[in-house]
Amino acid sequence: MQSVATETRTNPEVTRKSARVSGIDLALRAIEVRRQVIEFARDYPDMPFHLGGSLSCAEIMAVLLSGVMHTGVDGTPWEQRDRLVLSKGHTSLALWPALAQAGLLTQEDLDRGMLGPGAIIGKQPKRCVERGIELSGGSLGMGLGYAVGLALAARRKGLASRVFCVMGDGECDEGSVWEAASFAGHNSLGSLVAVIDANGLQLDGPTSQVLDSGPLSAKFAAFGFDVQVVDGHDVEALAEVLSLRSERPLAVIALTVKGKGLSCAENDVKWHDRCLDDDGYRRAVEELEAARREVLANAE
Amino acid sequence: MQSEGLRVCGLDAKVVFGETMARIAKNDPLLTVVVSDYGRRLNLDAMREELPSAFVQCGIAEQSQVEVASALANEGFHVLAPSYATFITSRVLDQVRVMLGMMRSPVILVGLSAGCEAGALGASHMALEDIACVRTIPGVTVVCPADNVELASVLEELASAPRPAYVRVSQYATDMCIHAQGVRREFGKAEVLRVGADAQVAILATGPLAGEALRAAERLSQEGVEASVIEFAVVKPLDTDALDGLAGKRLVVTVEDHGVQGGFGSAVAEHLSGVVGAPRVLRLGMPDEYLDADTPQHLLERAGLTAEGIAELVKAALA
Numbered sequence: 001m002q003s004v005a006t007e008t009r010t011n012p013e014v015t016r017k018s019a020r021v022s023g024i025d026l027a028l029r030a031i032e033v034r035r036q037v038i039e040f041a042r043d044y045p046d047m048p049f050h051l052g053g054s055l056s057c058a059e060i061m062a063v064l065l066s067g068v069m070h071t072g073v074d075g076t077p078w079e080q081r082d083r084l085v086l087s088k089g090h091t092s093l094a095l096w097p098a099l100a101q102a103g104l105l106t107q108e109d110l111d112r113g114m115l116g117p118g119a120i121i122g123k124q125p126k127r128c129v130e131r132g133i134e135l136s137g138g139s140l141g142m143g144l145g146y147a148v149g150l151a152l153a154a155r156r157k158g159l160a161s162r163v164f165c166v167m168g169d170g171e172c173d174e175g176s177v178w179e180a181a182s183f184a185g186h187n188s189l190g191s192l193v194a195v196i197d198a199n200g201l202q203l204d205g206p207t208s209q210v211l212d213s214g215p216l217s218a219k220f221a222a223f224g225f226d227v228q229v230v231d232g233h234d235v236e237a238l239a240e241v242l243s244l245r246s247e248r249p250l251a252v253i254a255l256t257v258k259g260k261g262l263s264c265a266e267n268d269v270k271w272h273d274r275c276l277d278d279d280g281y282r283r284a285v286e287e288l289e290a291a292r293r294e295v296l297a298n299a300e
Numbered sequence: 301m302q303s304e305g306l307r308v309c310g311l312d313a314k315v316v317f318g319e320t321m322a323r324i325a326k327n328d329p330l331l332t333v334v335v336s337d338y339g340r341r342l343n344l345d346a347m348r349e350e351l352p353s354a355f356v357q358c359g360i361a362e363q364s365q366v367e368v369a370s371a372l373a374n375e376g377f378h379v380l381a382p383s384y385a386t387f388i389t390s391r392v393l394d395q396v397r398v399m400l401g402m403m404r405s406p407v408i409l410v411g412l413s414a415g416c417e418a419g420a421l422g423a424s425h426m427a428l429e430d431i432a433c434v435r436t437i438p439g440v441t442v443v444c445p446a447d448n449v450e451l452a453s454v455l456e457e458l459a460s461a462p463r464p465a466y467v468r469v470s471q472y473a474t475d476m477c478i479h480a481q482g483v484r485r486e487f488g489k490a491e492v493l494r495v496g497a498d499a500q501v502a503i504l505a506t507g508p509l510a511g512e513a514l515r516a517a518e519r520l521s522q523e524g525v526e527a528s529v530i531e532f533a534v535v536k537p538l539d540t541d542a543l544d545g546l547a548g549k550r551l552v553v554t555v556e557d558h559g560v561q562g563g564f565g566s567a568v569a570e571h572l573s574g575v576v577g578a579p580r581v582l583r584l585g586m587p588d589e590y591l592d593a594d595t596p597q598h599l600l601e602r603a604g605l606t607a608e609g610i611a612e613l614v615k616a617a618l619a
Contacts, residue, residue, distance in 0.1 A: 127403045129374075136402045139394055145364045146399075149371025156353050157375070176395075179364035186359075 021066045024299045026235040029062040029101050031292050034261045036097035038284045041276040044114060047123060052271040053168060054093035056199040056232070056256040061098035063238040064164055064195070071132065073103045080159050085147040088168040088197065089124040089137015096121045104132035141174025143167060144194060148180045151192040151249075164242070166195045170202030173211050178223070184249040185224020192249040193242065194220065197232060199258035201269050220251035232256035261288055302480045308448045309477030313469050314412060316448040317382065318343025320455045324378075325350040331459060332377040334369040336362050338412070342382060362387050366395035370405035378459050384418070385411025385427035385468060389434050401437040406462035408455075409434075414444075415470035415507065415557030416586065416600055422593035427468075428586045432562025434466045435536045441465040442536040444507035444556070444564070449479040450533060457487050468507065470557055472596050474606075476511030478531070488534045490542035496526035500550040501614060502579075503529045506564040509600075513555045515607030520614060527553075527614065535564050543571050549579040553614055557605065560585035582617045584610060 021029070037054045041047075064084060065071065072081030086095050099105040109120040109131065120128060124138040135146050147165035154161040171177065184192050196216055204210050213219070217227045225248060228241040232254030241252050258272075259265030262284045265274075276284070308316055325331050325347045333344060334356040348355045356372070358365040362383055369381040381388060388409050389396065399405045411430055418425035435442045441463055445451040451469060458465050478493065485491045493510065494517050501520070505513040510531045517527040532539060546552055552572065554565035565583030572578040586603050600606060604613050 136398055139398050142363075142367055142395060142398060145367025146371045148364070149368035150375065152356065152368065153372050153375035153377065156377070176363040176367070179358070179361035180367065182361070183358055183364055183368065 023236045023239070024295060026063050026067050026239065027295045028292060029066050029098075030059040030235060031261070031288055031295065032101070033058040033062050033094050033097045035285075035288050037093040038262070038276065038281060038288065040093050040096075040114070042281045045275060047114070048273045048275065049093055049123065050090040050273050051093070051262070051276065052201065052258040052265060052273075053088065053091040053197065053199065055260045055262060055265065056258045057091055057094050057166060057197040058260065059233050059235050059238055060166060060195055060197055060254055061094045062101065063235050063242060064166070065098040065102040065104075067235070067239045068242045069102075069162070069164065071102050071104060080161055082162045082164065083134050083147070083150045084132060085135045085143045085150065085163065085165040086125055086137055087135065087143020087147075087165055088140065088171050089135070091168075091197075092121070092123065092125045092137060095125060099132055102132070140168075140171045141176040144177050144184070145180035147192060147194075148183050148189060151184070151189045152187070154191055155189070162191045162193060164193045164195060166197060168202070169196055169198040169200065169207050169216060170210070172196065172216060181220065181223040181225070188224070188247050189249045190245060190247045194225070194249065194251045195242070196251065196253050197256055198253050199256045201258045201267070201272065203272050205269050217251070217253050225249045225251040227251045227253065229253045229255065233260060261291060263287060301482060305449045305480035305482065306477055308452065309475070309480065311448060313448055313451055313471045314341050315343045316451055317410065317455070317469070318345075318347065320452045321380070322346035322350060324456060324459050325354055328378060328459065330376065330378045332356060332372050332379045334358060334365055334372065334379060334381045336360055336365040336383050336387070338383050362392045363395055366392045366399055366407070366409070369407045370399035370403065373405045373407045373462060374403070378462050379406075380408045380410055380455070380459065382410035382412055384425060385414035385430045385470075386425065389427070389430040389466065393433055396434065396440070397437055400440050400464035404439055404464055406464060408458045408462060409466045411466060411468045413470065414468045416596040417470045417472065419591070419594050419596045419599045423590040426591065428559040429562065430468060431535060431556070431558045431564060432566070435567060439464055440536065441534065442468070443534050444468040445533055446478050446505070446508055446510040446531055447475060449477065450483050453479075453483040454533065470508055472508055472600065474511065474597070475508045476514065478510055478514075488537065488539060490539040491531045491533070492528065493531050494527075494529040496521065496528040499526040499528040501525060501527035501553065501618070502546050502549050502551075503527050503553045503555060503610070503614070504532055504568060505529065505555040506532045506535055507557055509555050509557050509605055512605060512607045512610060516610035516614065519607055519611040523615070525615065525618065532564065535567055538567050538571060540571050543568060544575060546579060547575065547577055551582060551614070551617055552579045553582045553584060553610070553617075555605065555610060556585045557600065558585050559588055561588050580617075582613065584613060
């Protein structure tokens with residue numbers, strides 16, 4: 001049923017969306033995601049945003065939404081779109097700009113702010129399927145099970161849709177993650193991709209010290225996944241592995257740096273949910289501008 | 301009609317669940333039953349033959365069960381998720397909050413062997429807090445059918461118009477087949493089972509103890525105390541019009557095979573607390589403690605939830 005449905009897409013051999021967005025563009029989009037994360041932090045100085053984890057998954061979000069996924073607003077019929085489940089909803093600051101880059105959120109949506117009844121975006125995602133927000137976030141460990149259900153629904157409907165679930169490595173402490181992983185492996189949900197933003201830190205400290213339960217790659221492999229370990233800040237490498245398909249579910253362990261792009265925050269557990277002051281904001285803007293110039297210089 | 305109703309009432313409720321699913325599967329290709337290693341007892345072979353893809357097995361993993369069921373429901377399938385009542389409610393309460401509450405996923409949770417039905421297995425398997433847990437979650441419909449005819453009717457109603465819901469199923473040896481002639485009331489409305497002449501007492505019941513409430517009213521009548529009996533299959537949203545009609549009564553009695561804290565009786569008391577001149581409320585249910593393993597009948601007897609026990613407690617309250 002799956003293979004029949006795949007043919008309904010124009011080019012079933014290429015699961016990567018297209019060559020429209022180049023590696024350079026993806027790298028620039030990731031930097032723009034970081035830039036917007038910093039802007040949110042400045043706009044809401046008292047909000048305990050999860051800046052560290054939002055910055056670590058900037059490439060993942062930009063590559064998924066602009067480089068890999070059929071979003072349903074890119075010519076793919078809406079029902080056949082790929083689904084994105086942000087399981088670690090705490091890092092939604094990176095989701096909003098990436099959704100906007102993909103055309104799923106408008107400037108008006110963003111301008112409605114993050115608080116109150118009129119808000120579309122927020123500290124945690126609130127399900128809004130027409131804007132590509134599949135899951136209400138906040139309670140960790142529920143995304144993979146939900147993504148499994150979406151993948152099962154696609155299989156039953158005969159859709160070629162893929163389902164991407166972005167999780168944190170700390171989040172994998174939750175037992176429900178492994179209930180879902182068992183199901184995915186047992187049922188060979190080849191359309192499912194679990195992307196682990198493995199930044200190595202969680203609220204109480206290094207993930208290896210909080211609850212070191214062995215390498216995630218071996219665990220996902222044991223649960224029946226194909227596993228790819230990749231530099232989570234290398235947009236080309238991410239786009240390549242996220243486009244792989246087989247009969248088995250795929251786990252992409254994206255090795256990342258928490259707080260990436262903001263030198264004072266990198267690999268510092270205090271930046272799990274620290275607020276950004278004026279000085280920090282100014283330095284972040286300068287550093288991200290330098291990173292942008294570097295990408296452009298390397299492109300020439 | 302009546303003989304079919306009596307046949308259905310005489311079956312195990314789990315068998316009725318399977319019969320009902322098979323019937324729905326004939327006309328509804330979207331039907332889906334997501335189980336957590338509790339499928340074999342649910343008589344689902346006929347449904348699986350009719351619609352193989354309707355059956356989804358999660359293993360002993362109720363968190364995954366609710367998550368998978370919710371995604372399928374939000375993708376348009378008509379999804380039921382049955383398990384032991386306590387495991388499909390309190391064990392997965394955060395999944396129910398997020399998926400059925402916040403996301404309004406139209407999943408029908410089905411809690412089996414609720415109340416004291418699994419009393420022989422001990423406190424871990426009795427579900428005496430499940431109504432309390434689920435009815436605090438905004439937007440989730442809570443239904444406790446009184447017999448198997450009503451169970452089948454409720455499942456068909458919800459599967460045809462899915463919404464976030466919890467159907468609580470319990471069954472005892474002494475149950476009455478109240479709806480042998482079929483269910484005639486509108487979904488969500490309370491049903492008057494007995495009209496007491498100039499009754500000063502109204503006994504309100506949810507679930508299978510509605511039968512004991514009826515027998516209790518007969519006993520009371522023989523002793524000169526007239527009581528009407530009203531069944532509330534739907535605990536949430538509560539039929540408050542029916543409650544408002546009780547304003548002139550001397551005593552309102554609630555009966556349920558659930559803890560006295562937070563269940564149907566609490567819901568009734570919450571509403572009546574805002575009604576000027578409302579009658580006194582006597583809440584009858586299971587004691588606020590974890591009980592040692594015993595037969596359902598012994599557990600219900602000790603809690604005063606037999607016809608005799610209810611009648612005695614009502615007389616004591618009127619004395």
